[in-house]
Amino acid sequence: MSAAPRPAADLADSLPERIRGVGTSQIGLVADRGRDDPDVVKLWIGEGDLPTPDIVVEAAHRAMLAGETRYTYSRGIPRLHEALSDYHRRHWGVEVAPERFAITAGGMNAIMQACQALLDTGDEVIIPSPNWPNLAEAVRVTGGTPVTVPYRRSADGRFSLPISDIEAAITPRTRILVVNSPSNPTGWVMPLAEMEALRDLARARDLWIISDEVYAHFTYGNAIAPSFLQICTPSDRLIVTNTFSKNWAMTGWRAGWLVYPQGLAGTFGKLGQYNTTSIPTFIQHAAVAALEEGDSFIRTMVGRCAESRTIMMEGLSRLKGVTVFAPEGAFYLMARVDTGETSLDLAFRLLREAKVGVAPGTAFGPEGEGFIRICFAVSPALAREAVARLTRVLGER
Structure with a gap:
């Protein structure tokens, strides 16, 4: 008579430590709650909104x-x-x-x-x-x-x-x-x-x-x-x-x-x-x-990002409890948001109440607590819409 299969939890525990120790992406935790919602402005993942040329x-x-x-x-x-x-x-x-x-x-x-x-x-x-x-x-x-x-x-x-x-x-x-x-x-x-x-x-x-x-x-x-x-x-x-x-x-x-x-x-x-x-x-x-x-497509991408970066920098800097720091490169803003919530809880709330998907700062290590990361590799129109939605939830100074 064959033995009963091991429970799934036991199988996971039997894996090598280097695999058991791999962390769960907090970006994925947030994205999975709104990935299929067409009404969400998705700024959580490092991906532009232009199609492949x-x-x-x-x-x-x-x-x-x-x-x-x-x-x-x-x-x-x-x-x-x-x-x-x-x-x-x-x-x-x-x-x-x-x-x-x-x-x-x-x-x-x-x-x-x-x-x-x-x-x-x-x-x-x-x-x-x-x-x-x-x-x-x-x-x-x-x-x-x-x-x-x-x-x-x-x-x-x-x-x-x-x-x-x-x-x-x-x-x-x-x-x-x-x-x-x-x-x-x-x-x-x-x-x-x-x-x-x-x-x-x-x-x-x-x-x-x-x-x-x-x-x-x-x-x-x-x-x-x-x-x-x-x-x-x-x-x-x-x-x-x-x-x-x-x-x-x-x-x-x-x-x-x-x-x-x-x-x-x-x-x-x-x-x-x-x-x-x-x-x-x-x-x-x-x-x-x-x-x-x-090369011309790269120039278009960078120019578009520069415009949306400015829109988000100016818009977010007016929000209550928000401090924005100008990034020198890449296409992300790390914004400090003082609401008393963890960055993960804040990301879930912004997804729920503003329909804006952001990455919690702690997705990038404990030094990211108190921050959210926003991808601005999107059209200027979408950047303005994201700012407007966040303004309605967080309020202006």
Whole structure:
């Protein structure tokens, strides 16, 4: 007679600690309550409201009709590597050899592969906080231990990250320093001089840097954000992760890339093989079109974000109990809201009473308590509507 199956709770308890310890996304908790409500202004997730540009969609269609629907190289098609090399030369003036790129299933898979390549069980990874929660959870899934270093705040609300604070957090178990600039959710942009100081610290301590540069074009001072590729050599312990999602409204396409040091093509070829085999071949041809023909779309996206940023900054600053800090980059506002509620409870209330979906600050770590994050990668009209709805619920000063 066979034994009865174990209860589901017992099965969950039997999983490895690194999986049991993975947190639940508070952004998802809020979004799942209003995801299917057409009346909700959805500002919780890092996604613009423009459709993918026609040049990308048409390139995918042409590739499918041409039979580009089969397996391909695990690191991606050579033509896409060449297009990425040209893209980095055009925007940052750097020479990155085509063989240093691996194509991934979005920026998240790029981060996961970086962690898989670098971490042993118990290795520590230093991450500034508040931070995109997926960074720390990728570390946990791959057996590492995230160590947060809080951003500092100046009197005018600007975020900063002294290199001395990072250095103080380093222990014998530290393996990786993570930088996300421009930052989700803070909007902080790391100055080039500080990047050089962090590079020198990593070299001195034999540490790796993972630089998440997905929002590089989204800055509001007429200059692209600097890249670690501008100050590092091909032999530095640097991995840069990026995605097609933000620049070209391709969040659902799941296409990204990473740049690794010279000599690791074999390593990332194997990781690509065992993670995804490869991302769809026709999507890679669409990504080539985005890189080669999509610069004007990026300018449209950034200009639109800049206008909606201004609308939300001006509108939210008039609300009772709300303090707004101007983000230097990315497309999020971190607004402090003093209502006596937790940020999660406030997010649920705004969803219920204002029909506006925001992300609770604690989704990005305990340092985010008292804040909400609002994505302003939406049309100016939608930004005005969101402000009007929030005004009706929170009231003006």
